[in-house]
Amino acid sequence: MHRITLIPGDGIGPAIVEAAVQVIDATGVSIDWDRQLAGMAAVEQLGNPLPEETLASIRANRLCLKGPLTTPVGGGYRSVNVTLRQAFNLYANVRPAVSFEGTDTIFRDVNLMTVRENTEGLYAGIEHFIQVDGEKIAAESVAVVTRKGCERIIRYAFDYARKAQRKRVTLVHKANILKCTSGLFLEIGREIAKEYPDIAFDDRIVDACCMQLVMKPESFDVIVTTNLFGDILSDLAAGLIGGLGLTAGANIGTDAAIFEAVHGSAPDIADKGIANPTAMILAGAMMLEHLGELAAARRIEQAVRDVIREGKSVTPDIKPGSTCGTRDIAAAIIDKVRG
Template sequence: MHNVTLIKGDGIGPSIMEAAVAVIDASGAKINWHLAEAGLTAFEQTGTPLPEATLASIAETRVAFKGPLTTMVGEGFRSINVELRKTYDLYANVRPAKSWNGVKTRFENVDIVIVRENTEGLYVGLEHYLSPKKDIAESLAVITRAGSERIVEYAFKYARDNQRKKVTVCHKANILKFSQGLFLNTAREVAAKYPDIEFDEKIIDAACMHMVMKPEQFDVVVTTNMFGDILSDITAGLVGGLGLIPGANIGADAALFEAVHGSAPDIAGKNIANPVAVMMAGVMMLNHLGEHEAAIRMQNAIEKVVNEGIYVTPDLNPASTTGTKEMGLAIIAAME
């Protein structure tokens, strides 16, 4: 029996998480769910977006399964995702993007994994105003050798463990010679220890261009925090959107699995939200827990339903009247 903290989240979170939990429970994996709150819902109920009870639950289980949380733009509380990554040192953000036979896009056979450094760079939030009038702001991007080394090591180990052939490091060391230069030089040192894995370097802007022109040249991509955030949205676009992309946040002794899309409050409660992203995050979680047979069973069922394109939500098939809950039931039936 595995103990997992369950955070249903805001907006469409409760509906897609309930569908995902039902599928995970039907997969054969034995999960003891610890329900916890976070985000806007928690803020409205308790006055804090990240209650101590939630932090205590994750500290105990060391594994969290999370729906989308609402983050206010330009005001209000900081991103809970960022806070959770910092609190539990979840340094590796892993987002696989793979083509689906049942989802028509501009490209076929895309299979890219973005490995993004999760605790450094601009997203550490070290920023302040430089004038009393608040008309000049400064943000600091922090890059360390230790942080760079462990994320590149993770990328190469991931490639080796998952029979991947190539790791590409994306950087901006041609301009940011100190911070990005440190990241690139550290990546080169780590790559030398993995002669069985092909190593490639790309400047970030060129990488974006190549990714939308010839995505098949990429396999595993490792990069710094903000660049990884941008690249993972590009790869999502290549395969059909964020509604199909799972995310994992991995640390030395804790992990968080989530959908990477927003909380979509405009469609909350309408039973039309696509649950695939968070279900695929559930597959990643099962693999992390060692429940490999259940993970394969669940992934095969999700792929079968999505590729058939019948019992899917309207965003995947505009002619469909299948809801979130019904799609989950179809996936459970496919497992049986």
Template sequence: MSQEKTAAAPSRHASVGTAVPVTLIPGDGIGPEVTNAAKRVLEAAGARIEWHEHIAGKQVFLAGNRTGVPQETLDSIASTRVALKGPLETPIGYGGKSANVTLRKLFETYGNTRPARTIPGIATPFSHRNIDMVVVRENVEDLYAGIEHMQTPGVAQCLKLISQKGCEKISRLAFEVARAEGRRTVTCVTKANIMKLTEGMLKRTFEAVATEYPDIEAQYMLVDNCAHQLVRSPESFDVLVTTNMNGDILSDLVSGLVGGLGIAPGANLGKHAAIFEAVHGTAPDIAGQDKANPTATLLSAVMMLRHLGQFEVADKVDKAVALTLEKGPRTGDISGDQPPCGTQAFTDAVIANLGHEPEAWVERNYKPLVLPDVTSNPVTVTPKSRRTVGADIFLESGQDAQTIGKRLEELAEGTALRLKIISNRGTVVYPPTGAPTDCVDHWRCRFVLRDAEADLADVEFFELLTKVTTEYRFMQIEKLYEFDGELAYTLAQGED
């Protein structure tokens, strides 16, 4: 694997009595209320924090900044390398990306960690189960890279980009989370049975990384089965590691098992910065009404304190929040049969409970989290051999498959390539298979070398492409490779 060394994540630990600079982004909607609650509790608990407050989100978009994050905020995070953030709103019609995505991308916070555990006093259908797990989600690539194109007026494409480097970083992070929290197992969750190259890359990389962590049991599970088992036996899971979209879905599912997004903390971790945030939305319908539940932000602040090495303060706040939830009062979203309290009253109760022990609470011994330091070299995989064996040309046409196929065979005559198959949404439609495929105007036309031992030259491919595009509109081409003698592309349904 490509790891050069392992570096401790908390690079800005404070010595006793020294305050650590932290960027605070209050956010939108209920954000200022819940982040103010966190500030009050951390100050009362004795946290050594020097807050540097900056803005992001709605007001920035409305001021004309399409990223939602002003340069002053970016500079602050680059300097402090730690941020606590309230929820941010992306107003409809402003900006290209959400401010949340902007922050994750610009600071390469590749790992999103979402802990979830059963909390006494919060009633759910799973309250009697001893749930205690962490979802570790890759945070910057996969379908959420947001690379989309309209291929034809009626067919859209989203590129699913999975890198070996991204898989290695998130796999190592998952094992390090397990070590830091004294956990026993890490389960890799993918859909590698269908997406063998992309999702399969995480599975293969995870299995290679796992050999370096003999103290942690490595497991593997398909994502659909994982969702099924999370509902059947959630207490059996410890650490889950998965790709970006799978992790987005599963982490919200896991939060629902223990009480919902109002109590779900989160951290976005990277080599250059760590951004801690509640994962719920801005809740504009209750903003400014003293109704917001600050629990998720408080627990995110607990994660931040551990990242900064302030473990005693973190444990004190963690227990105070747990005791408050156990005994009450609670905000309206989790009050159950008790009268609901407001944000301020809940915060006051947490402060009053500092230094006291909750009754039904299993304490976990946290250690400093070690972040992997994977090579910065863009190339992490170098095959011993590679060969170009053909190309896929994606065409837009209203003709039927038989008409297109016969004409492409004619156009390919005299070139180094022959038409092997045409597929429509992944299913072979030419040569005809007899299947009643309902086709659209988006055709993948696979050409392969006539000489099976040759290596396709660009000039040979362009000769074919020139002929094809005299009659057909193309929108995409993909070369077909062999790396180390293995096919580096998948076969269509029905292709041999």
């Protein structure tokens, strides 16, 4: 029996999380779901976007499946997602992008993994205004890049590549301009690459990488990069395979892991029954793989691919004009999982 913290989230979150739970339960893996609140749902009920009860649950279970969250505007609230990553030192953000047969994207051979440093860089949130006579005349933001942070994320990428039998790691940087922060990241990457002679290594400047990704994405295998660049590149990679609705992500640390759909809470379509739960379901598959439930994870992944390829029970974002909704695609995936 696995005990897992479950955060339904906001907007379309509760609907797609429920779909994911049903699919996971259909595999037969025994899970005790510990339901907790975060985001706007927590503000409305408890007056706090990240209650101590939720933090305590993740701390105890060390594993969480999380729906998309809305950070309240104003009131001094920090991003709940960023806070969770820093609270549990979830240093590795891992996002696969693999082409789906049955989508209308022009790219058919994408199969890459973006490994993003998740706690440092500009997202450390160290910034301030410079004021003169009460007027904001400038703003400064500090990008913190440590040797420890670089080493652990780059080593994670190489270890993942070896375990997944991938052949190349590409380090993405801007060391030609950011000679200290990106320069350190690149320097450490080159050092660590020597320890993995079985894995090919190269590096790309981030702007050139963006161009190459949309020209020849099949040439990339594993990308490892810093926080800001990883945020941008992983969304670009999602666009290559059909969008964020098909993209799952994992936030991995030494003592905890949080799995999620990487898209937002989409309040404009909340409660309409048309949200695509694919990303959330695939996040569940990633979580099962992390737990060692490999057979169940593969069944879910294959079921999702089969349903999308057939195109009979998919949501309108996958097949324009479709009248199917969240429950329809979830039911079709469950039928495939049960075989």
